[in-house]
Amino acid sequence: MTDTPVLKTTRFTMRPLQRSDCAALFPTLNDEDQCRYLTRPAFASEEELWGWLADPTWDGRTWIAEDAGGQVAGRFVAMPGHEDGVSEIGYIVCADRQGQGVAGECTAALVDYLFNQDGHRKLTAEVDIDNTASIKLLERLGFAREAYLREHEVTHIGLRDVLLYGLLKSKLT
Template structure:
């Protein structure tokens, strides 16, 4: 099992990235009950606080089992939750994990997820000693693809008709980012 840092909280210029709590559920319910947000996610809209509560229960169980770190991104100035991001599908011996993220629709276009993910990627490589990060997206999710590419993820594959969800069959774009490439991009070379 991968060892999680005791207090995994990350500060960026505008955001605090911290583990999700009960108090975050109303904002997350608002975002996850918006079809524009969940359109390309592998689950349906949340229909009420019970769905939010059940999701938090799963996140808590996965945290205790060392399977996932579910974060929220909150504005430093106000504490307002703008979205969520996570590390999951850890493979300890290969030192890799997968990333996922979402923003409330009203927070799109402000660079918040780029800022949050840049910090989370740094955290994953530097604090958790991961070696490789992966992401899987619907290729039609262009905002997500642009975010990954801006972070330096490379599309490594396209799995055709991988999903049959929400009444439609869809492909999966597989992306990867190596710590070595991240360090080359973000650290000054001698």
């Protein structure tokens, strides 16, 4: 797997995951409302969360957004896509930081890195049909809706429709 480099934004340092990040992420990932659009329910303990975050069989990369004061603001991920040059991205912002532009700023930095440093040609994101905040973010960043996948995924809240978004590097230049 490729290393997870440190990325900088105006307000955040995006760095690799550390064990201590679990305590900062747990209040958000322990909340059913915050986990509504995850494929699994909220986590019952920090140990359970750490097992998920640090799963050795997962082949993605995690960046933790940390502000200048060292406070964790969110988790951002990139997972290998169906072929080289394609990755799927994902994100969750800590509940106490939502509405502050964390997702937009850090996802933009991740997109820039994946295209301009990592050599990707396409990025994708899957989003629950009801996750309007995530849909708006992806569209602001230039992602285009490529597919409406009906009854695509069974999650802890039931059978869900999913939108597939894509962003091509060739459309940015």
